[in-house]
Amino acid sequence: MRSLKFKLSRYNLQVIYTSFIRPILEYVDTVWDNIPIYLKDKLESIQIEAARIVTGATKLCSKSKLYNDNGWVSLSERRSRHKIIKFHEMFHDQAPNYLCSLVLQQLYQDYNYNTRRAFNVQNMNCRTTFYQNSFLPSVIREWNSLPQDVRCNPSKITLKNYINRDIKKVPTFYNTGCRKGQILHARLRLNCSGLNEHLFQKNIVLFRLCICGQVESSKRYLLECHYYRLIRTQTISTLPRCNIQTLLSGSELISDEENENIFEVVQSFILKTGRIGS
Ligand SMILES: [Zn+2]
Structure with a gap:
């Protein structure tokens, strides 16, 4: 993926990661989610690096911003969700018998007396932390914390919709423009560009000011700094009035085509000024 970072589009890089690399991880x-934390971190670092390559972000970008921009969640969170989906299959008799019978052994006995606990599965007694974190004991705890209507519904789609409700769909217009433009635009959006304010926040430079004397923020650079006035009149100023949020991340209030146009114009401004790369 590293060697293809500047050759393929964001979309294609994402497909390579999710189709060929993530399934291996x-x-x-x-069954192995109870591995030591240092091994979990090693796996996570592979996904973080893939997220950096897809977005083009630098090492200065936080993990949460990277995942949010890609619409991903951590591998550890995904393992937890996979376990719940597997347990749902076992609970609703959609898995092989040898798995479903494990649930039957643990089913809460007196749920007739307490409707609030219906569909609860009895927690398992564990003597060691290693066993406590293994598949069955850990997934039962998670299962019991799900809303009852999700647990009692045999539909896997309902379950997936519930547990993945925090995953944001990545706007298609994030794939707009040439690869270089996409990368520099994403770096502005993710606060990890070469602008002095972004470098200052990570203690890389001593001053956050632009040569014009004001704080060199994304807003200052794209909308205000008089050093780029000429290029701005040919690019960003031709757009209908946009706030900084729309210039960086688009807006849900306008169509994808309008957002695409805004992204193309902003990227053209970024490439022509050459301030954060050209
Ligand atoms: Zn300036």
Whole structure:
């Protein structure tokens, strides 16, 4: 992926990661989620690096911003969700018998007396932390914390919609423009560009000011700094009035085509000024 970073589009890089690399990192992950933390971190670092390559962000970008921009969640969170999906299959008799019978053994006995606990599964007694974190004991705890209507619904789609409700769909217009433009635009959006304010926040430069004397923020650079006035009149000023948020991340209030146009114009401004790369 590193060697293709500047050759392929953001979309294609994302497809390479999710189709060829992530499945290897997650092979039968429901059974080995109790591995030591240092190994979990090693796996996570592979996904973080892939997220950096897809967005073009630098090492200065935080993990949460990277994942949010890609519409991803951590591998550890994904393992947890895979375990719940597997347990849902076992609970609703959609898995092989030898798995479903494990649930039957743990089913809460007196749910007739307490409707609030219906569909609860009895927690398992564990003597060691290693066992406590293994598949069955850990997934039962998670299962019991789900809303009852999700647990009692045999539809896997309902379950997936519930557990993945925090995953944001990445706007298609994030794939607009040439690769270089996409990368520099994303760096502005993710606060990890070469602008002095972004470098100052990470203690790389001593001053956050632009040569014009004002704080060199994304807003200052794109909308205000008089050093780029001429290029701005040919690019950003031709757009209908946009706030900084729309210039960086688009807006849900306008169509994808309008957002695409805004992204193309902003990227053209970034490339022509050459301030954060050309
Ligand atoms: Zn300036």
